[in-house]
Amino acid sequence: MFSVKPIKPTFKCYLPPLQGEVTKTIDPPIKKLEPKLLPGEIVVNEANFVRKCISPESSQDDLWGKLICTNFKVSFIPQDSPTKQKFQLSHLLLGDHDVPLTCLEHVVTVNDTKGKKKVLGSNQKLKFNPTELILYCKDLRIIRFCFDEAGPESAKKVCLAIAHYSHPADLHLLFGFEYQGRRYHECKAERLNGSVPRGGLQTAIFDRPSDWDREIKRTGASEWRVCSINEFYCVSSSLPEFIVVPVSLADQDLKQYSIYFTDNRLPLWCWNHPNGSALLRTASVCDPVQQRKIEQRIITAITKSNLQCSEVFSSDLDKCLPNIQEIQSSFIKIRQICVIDPFEESEERWLSAIENSRWLEYVRAFLKHAAEMVYHLEGRNVSVVLQEEEDRDLNCVVSSLVQLMLDPHYRSFFGFQSLVQKEWVMAGHRFLDRCNHLKKNDKEESPVFMLFLDCVWQMMNQYPAAFEFTETYLTVLSDSMWIPLFSTFLFSSSKQRAQCLMDFARNKAIPQGEDPVVYFPPVWNWSQQFSLKDQTLFNNPMYVGKGASCVLNGEVKCFRRTKKYGSILRGASVSLRNGLRGAADGFTRRGSLGSELKPEFSVMKEVVESPSERFIRDWFSRPADQQGLLIPLLTPSHVTLWKLYFLRWVPEACIPMGGSITAYHKLSQLVDEIEMLRDHLRQYKAPTPGGTPNPSPRGPPAAQRRMYFKAASPTDSPPEFLSSTFPFTPVGNLCRRSIHGTPISKFLNGARIWLSTETLANDSF
């Protein structure tokens, strides 16, 4: 292990900080500040007497402590024992002041007195002694450290170390490979005792035929089969090993067709509607000569699998949706507005700025496109093929959104996770490149998955009782992308995953035949990151509450398990009853003013409604079943900024004692109480062997209760720690003090920092 040099107190360090009144003096007996290290984690550099900025205005709340760079994270250990924010999500692997290296977007060093700044990359030199270090994080945090009391050399070294280690040269150098290897061996004994398949994971991974089989059965896709021609990735390097294809196509045909598709990516079956129509995704055919022929054959096969309708609707997403570069630049803009621009300045034209970023426009575009696909599947019984050149970005978003709208199963906790697994991880979304974990190619970086999560949030925001999980879950999921410990977001294809994990297993002496889910777990094993109590923040009380109403007499019945899409079937009558003729009906009376006026006023209507718009409008005219088909409202007023995600680190935007959490709080308490009452009932109904009912007075044990907020006395007002950013706290983040009159944001803009890590041209070193 790396030995930590003993700290030699200098006279200087006893001096109060330079600026401002001093409220806290450094305790004379310097405590030994020990970092909390994970198995396999080593300290690579550190600096003492570092000040972490807490408030943008004054330094009186600032924390003093040690800044450490390890092979996993940047860690700050405050001198004063931390006043632990009790009611905040606490991460099991990361402390309040820790940032994983993969989460760093930019490492900026500043010399306040010389007015110099530099964005540090890997293996760079720094010609000035930094007085400040500002970390711009991918989860939108901005953290600032000051070195006014630290030794100039150690400050410089720690900055360079952070910059260097956040640019790993190779995937295998990501800390997850070290950590999971150690963890596997350390936890071996526990596993042997109670071995459960897949480590008890309830989320379908779709890495074996049985998962696909189950999905085929669940959706009633009897005309489709699991095909294993891509076993060992011998057809395509980016498709999963097992894919679902029409029964009418033989393996031989498929092999033959595959060569015409980009990266040999044959069309992938995603989902089946109870009416027989199917959702598929495909890469484009790269051979223009063969294109028509191949497409025709595939379409014929798809048609054969849908007995209801002989048509197939094909949608080319490259032509109608923003591309990954546009998504990336839009995200950069909205991040700029939300967390980097000075708060007061951006107040004035806030909505216009949001509009200019185009982020919400893109969110709307994806939701709208998905809703149109829903129209074809639901309203017309037509199978839909989503087409994208590589089938690895936009198709992931649209196909998963379509399924979320149509199938309530995917709105359950495990359903959603298996959807991400199926349409993103297994379908070969390039997480490694899109997240840019290795910071190698900025052009490939794009927050496509984040865009999807925002779309999900929009639906959740509009149908709050329809999802089993909460926005906290979505936010935590997005944060997990930047923690390199889970197999989910580290790879660009399942082949890459398989190969890396095979090498990993060999290197770490993991026995052959061990399940990768066990030795390199996906993110879905949430106990890796959070306590069971904190995980209850993922549970949506409205959904749980509804589910609870089906639990009676000890028998568990949940809607989400039922396979009848009752409301979906309503669609059929719609198209019959309210076809295009609906509007015309009204004007048939002869001689009435209506028929006379009609031509003129019809012209006044500028936009002619398309059939899909009519379908959607018809759907809206009826009550929505939160467990049936759900189409989000697409007007700009209803697609709004996801405040928890974008504003949670902005102290100025935090509403103390307010925010939707106060409603969530009350709902949670109520649902907790309902669950306890149900439990009582159950116990009364099922007498104990002794003969007399013996209900436990406390209801289910606290660990099993599904609500974070437990039932309390009815007069209780919500606890005062609740705020609009709960369970995150903006304290200690985002110190955007300007440097020599130039706001950091301007500097970053000028440097085009998000696109290049080069140094500022006007910075003379």
Place this chain on the structure above:
Amino acid sequence: MEKQSAGMADGAGGNKKPWSSPSSAPVSGESLESPSGSHVEWCKQLMAATISSQISASADLINRDKDSLDEGLCYHGETDSEHPSDALNLPALRYGARVRMLQNQVPLLPGENIQTAIQDVMYICPFNGLLNGTLTITDYKLYFSSMERESPFVLDVNLGAISRLETISIPNQGENTKGLELVCKDMRSPRFAYKTEMSLPDVVDMLAKLAFPLSHSLTLFAFQYKEQFPVDGWKVYDPVAEYRRQGLPNESWTISKVNSTYELCDTYPSVLVIPTNITDDDIKRVAAFRAKHRIPVLSWIHPESQATIVRCGQPLVGPSDRRCKEDEHLLQIIMDANAQSHKLSIFDARHCSVADTNKTKDGGYESESFYPSVELNFLEIPNIHVMRESLRKMKDVLYPTIDEAHWHSNIDQTHWLEYIRLLLAGAVKIADKLESGKTSVVVHCSDGWDRTAQLTSLAMLMLDGHYRTLRGFQVLLEKEWISFGHKFSARVGHGDENHANSERSPLFVQFIDCVWQMTRQFPAAFEFNELFLVTVLDHLYSCLFGTFVFNSEQERTAKEVHTRTVSLWSYINSQPEEFTNPFYVDYQHHVLYPLASCRHLELWSTYYARWNPSMRPQVPVHQTLKDLLFLRAELQRRVEDLQRETSTHSRSPASEHSPTHATGTPLHTVV
């Protein structure tokens, strides 16, 4: 804070009257004789026009719930949305009202009379195309119904909401076809086409007379309305009781009768709270020095620090820097009444340059050199004309069509949210000065009846949890707005055809919008719900109730408003459950500061854009909560039944099992 509920005299309290139970909707679909029923329906209809029937989704769900429950749990208000007649029994929040349009009758209020009915009128709907139907005009409303479509269509407009009538041209339809546009105060402008020979006398003339009665020497409909409510809303506000709730009078402040005949100030209420140590003569001299004689009087007193909110008109300083010893003395006394602070903060709502301009026109502001220990703050809020223009622009953005691509920037360009932000920020400053600074504040603008009312009432809403209850909020409106002479008639233009009158301005709407923004930021802190706020605004224009008519207490007394008209609060408090927020938790001892940031301000589209069918709101969370509350009550009942059973069998004390609290205690209490 000591809390005494004021205005409990009528005893409506939380006890449920048989009157206010679901019978508020007519039992059968045929008749509408139930007096209140018609009214709930009205309101529901207004909401129904915008709020989608999606809400009843939960009914679907519940039905399904029920199927899976062998125990036969029954849910109130459950309904099969396929059967319209059932839906009539829904509580208002289910908005099942649309279905009542099935019958071909025009629902009438007591005292309402049909004036004319015109067949074969075309409603030029901006959303659904053209509709042919019957237009009925009563002395209260305009009612258009069409049976052409599969679902009957009804449009109704309270005549009071009409701002102006415009004839529009209908191309190529010959001489006898006329077009009519009703430009409304509530953000819509429905248009009709009709044939003239079918309707004699002319519709426009008739409408003009009915919609603008005061311009035609007629009276407002409020004086004809004959509804009987079990609760008398006029008893909601008793100024003395309200001041007593605040702990007044005390040694420094007295409840004065100096204005009992409105001689001192004709726009102030008769009951005023002024410092004890000031003579009536001094008060008269101060009145002469303050705009419209609106002297500094107490609005609210902090229960702990004794810091006060004082409101008044601007001092008449004028270009020659006039002084008034008595006024200076009065402010000194006000400051001295609060021992906690040696400062007095004056919040002038205006921009300082505007205040300077006023000074040249005989108005002005308190000079810090004449008023020692006063700190003067300008809140820079634009005047009524700017606000009127802003909302007018908003209407252009929202009605009839919405430019989706430029939605956000168009909203930005109206500056409406920016002004909301200024108002909230100003009120937060005032509230914080009292709460954290323990300093008394004086608030004024020019006359002290527009921005002043907005600011004081918002600050009071932040500071005092009582005003966040359903009853308390009514008291707040009665006090700060109605009794203190916000010129409702002039600002709304009740019954007046002069639509271009520059006195008109939507300041009250703006205030309610601010309240709505606060309810969004603190969803559990307000006892009333969104329907309540929308209802208040609808009846701001409707002239159905006497609550918002006339400009001052003096006028209302002269016109015997309390005896000759019905109060809006009679209607509201006769069915408080319709207007109650199920999330309400008493934050009694909390000062709630809304975040005055555009990041958290939203356009209130369920009000402003409710006529546009594509702007339907999202499925409200409170419906789920209501279902859950009901489920809990039912489960509690069952657990208790079983407990009783068990205890009689085994004689073991099973009463400890009840999880947290007693039988069916409602999570909130209706005050």
